[in-house]
Amino acid sequence: MKSDINRLMRERDLDAFIVFGGEEFNSARYYLSNGAKITHGTILKARDGEMLLVCGGIEFAEAQKSGLPVKTSAELGYNDRLKQSENSATEATALFFGDLLREIGLRSGRVGLYGAWQVNKTIALYQLLAAQSQYEFVAEGSPTVIETAMLTKDDEEIARMKSVARRCNEVMQAVWDFIASLRRSGDLLIDAAGRRATIGVVKDLARRELMARGLEDTGMIFAQGADGGSPHSRGEADMPLQIGQAIVFDLFPRELGGGYHHDMTRTWCIGFAPPAVQAAYDTVMDAFDIAVETYGLDKPTHIMQEAVQDHFEARGHATSRSAPKTLCGYMHSLGHGVGIDIHERPSISHLARKDTFQIGNVFSIEPGLYYPELGFGMRVEDLFVIDSAGELVSLTTFRKDLVIPLRDEA
Amino acid sequence: MKSDINRLMRERDLDAFIVFGGEEFNSARYYLSNGAKITHGTILKARDGEMLLVCGGIEFAEAQKSGLPVKTSAELGYNDRLKQSENSATEATALFFGDLLREIGLRSGRVGLYGAWQVNKTIALYQLLAAQSQYEFVAEGSPTVIETAMLTKDDEEIARMKSVARRCNEVMQAVWDFIASLRRSGDLLIDAAGRRATIGVVKDLARRELMARGLEDTGMIFAQGADGGSPHSRGEADMPLQIGQAIVFDLFPRELGGGYHHDMTRTWCIGFAPPAVQAAYDTVMDAFDIAVETYGLDKPTHIMQEAVQDHFEARGHATSRSAPKTLCGYMHSLGHGVGIDIHERPSISHLARKDTFQIGNVFSIEPGLYYPELGFGMRVEDLFVIDSAGELVSLTTFRKDLVIPLRDEA
Helix, strand or coil: CHHHHHHHHHHCCCCEEEEEECCCCCHHHHHHCCCCCCCCCEEEEECCCCEEEEECHHHHHHHHCCCCCEEECCCCCHHHHHHHCCCCHHHHHHHHHHHHHHHCCCCCEEEEEEEEEEHHHHHHHHHHHCCCCCEEEECCCCCCHHHHHHHCCCHHHHHHHHHHHHHHHHHHHHHHHHHHCCEEECCEEECCCCCECEHHHHHHHHHHHHHHCCEECCCCEEEEHHHHHCCCCCCCCCCECECCCEEEEEECCEECCCCCECCEEEEEEECCCCHHHHHHHHHHHHHHHHHHHHCCCCCECHHHHHHHHHHHHHCCCCECCCCCCCCCEECCCCEEECCCCCCEEEEECCCCCCCECCCCCEEEECCEEEEHHHCEEEECEEEEEECCCCCEEECCCCCCCCEECCHHHC | CHHHHHHHHHHCCCCEEEEEECCCCCHHHHHHCCCCCCCCCEEEEECCCCEEEEECHHHHHHHHCCCCCEEECCCCCHHHHHHHCCCCHHHHHHHHHHHHHHHCCCCCEEEEEEEEEEHHHHHHHHHHHCCCCCEEEECCCCCCHHHHHHHCCCHHHHHHHHHHHHHHHHHHHHHHHHHHCCEEECCEEECCCCCECEHHHHHHHHHHHHHCCCEECCCCEEEEHHHHHCCCCCCCCCCECECCCEEEEEECCEECCCCCECCEEEEEEECCCCHHHHHHHHHHHHHHHHHHHHCCCCCECHHHHHHHHHHHHHCCCCECCCCCCCCCEECCCCEEECCCCCCEEEEECCCCCCCECCCCCEEEECCEEEEHHHCEEEECEEEEEECCCCCEEECCCCCCCCEECCHHHC
């Protein structure tokens, strides 16, 4: 939680930190600035000191919504530094970061660098910062101080994520209802107006339903048949929906304009499920139950993945543990933390051996099986929170039925 | 253009480059992989050699849509490197990047690093890469080889941006039509069903209209009254629309799921414009015309900004040239390149003295005036392309009327 940051800085011997970069993909800045909508801006904090948000004058009003003290870069002398460095923005920024550290009272010490930015700019800036020998600039490994704080959500964050979950489940229901309302036309499906239903139509519906609830899509997967056999294949808009094909629907929207995510996946067959798909689905659902049963507060996360890998391997499926280069079977991690980023800590992977389950974690459990050569793939995913009693609670209430029945077959 | 990349690498003495990082905000990777929708993936290229896209197995199918040769990281030995480095992903990645450079035939030389990633991970990776002394890893300043290629759009990119522009202009018209259909209720406005019109209602309409055209909002500004006096204030959803208040509507959507942007701004007064607002608007429109008249192929971009600053200063307005710390008057750059990123080169700023106008540039011209203490701000912005004849052509056809007349006042 945010309230852990001073303690974490002390444990890691950090005297201060600087968070910089753009708006997109910059969860550290979003988190610390309480979601202020600024395109650029730098956050500084000395250990046990107040945070300071520095931005351009044109973003001053939005920056103040962060609730942090705000100063403009002009007011703190950035333009003078730009002149001094003959308009090299990187040189000016390196000098300016020194000015800002002195502004928050730090004359020397260890300074963590966080945020998200272009690779070349980050490295060029780091090279110049490293020349300021009164400071030692630190690139922490994951999870950083900020990622560690983000790893345990506070009550307000969990309340927001429950709200996103509720709305995301409603959208899943709306898509189910739409598909259930279709009529067969051979192996394909048509709507009440006689139009052929495609993946594009379904995705458009899902996006509209998300937006109507203040959410935005961040790249949903709706992949049918062999496409669903590639875990991250997103589905082709022009492809018509077909009966009896496994469909992987992975929906991971966030609050409109950036914010907290939900992440859930269902696998559906319209009308009926072929026996091979039903059998694989039963195996995946068993894996899901095994994962949940393996949970325990303070346990290492990797044992959950290993229990699921044991299960799949015992039933003859390749896994990325038994066959690291496999492109079929079960070849991804079992789950990941979710929050402002869609992929956070903890990792639930046999390769990530340091994470443990902690109160306030929000993470996915998502076993799957993928056989593109057999024409199908599947995954079932709920998002869970570990509540204040240490119990594992699913935020994803939507049913896990494989088959969406059609009325003319009911 | 992409076809310039080998020449640019030669001019800058680069033997190869590596583009890495996540999906969001990673325009270099989007550009080189032709928009492939992969969450992680690394692109390598030796000068005069073919590009290679390396990704996890679960993203193989999507990665192939890039049209580039694709290999999986498992196939190239990443897992062995991970084992060797005792599961430190950063150490493994540094070793693996060396493997990948040898895979594309490079045993030594200068290697540019591009992409977008978390600051701490980028620096930690760079520190480890720097230890591989057969290579010199280079952090180019802006504009990099890739940014320079992106700076001149090819015919296919311009065709896409014209399509986005056409759709964005249609959305602007739909919002105008909605506002023009409202009825007065005192100083406020109500719709046909008697509901009060708010900024939130307008933004929801705009988002729906964008989505219906295959576009997505990336943070539109619809800021009324004093809020519009802060150039990057985005507007409060609950605020009711009011007659006679200047509204800054800055719309900068992109292709759904990530892609090319449009960027346009209009300033509107509903019903009527107060004289001070009308006078300032006339000054801004004059600035806009002066900017366009100052254009010339191969001219430095900063002279366009300086001509506009001359104009504003002569009329008594502070600018960020005459008063660098001013929070009112005209205090931003005149324009910026637009493409996969909303802010690209060229910059049109008195501080950016190296950019010149080139065929294939797509950039905004957006003068404005901001007086939050007087209760208003305004900006007018079109997106322009420099066509193959060197002519400046606006992609933003929507009218520039200040006043949206209401029917009961027509």
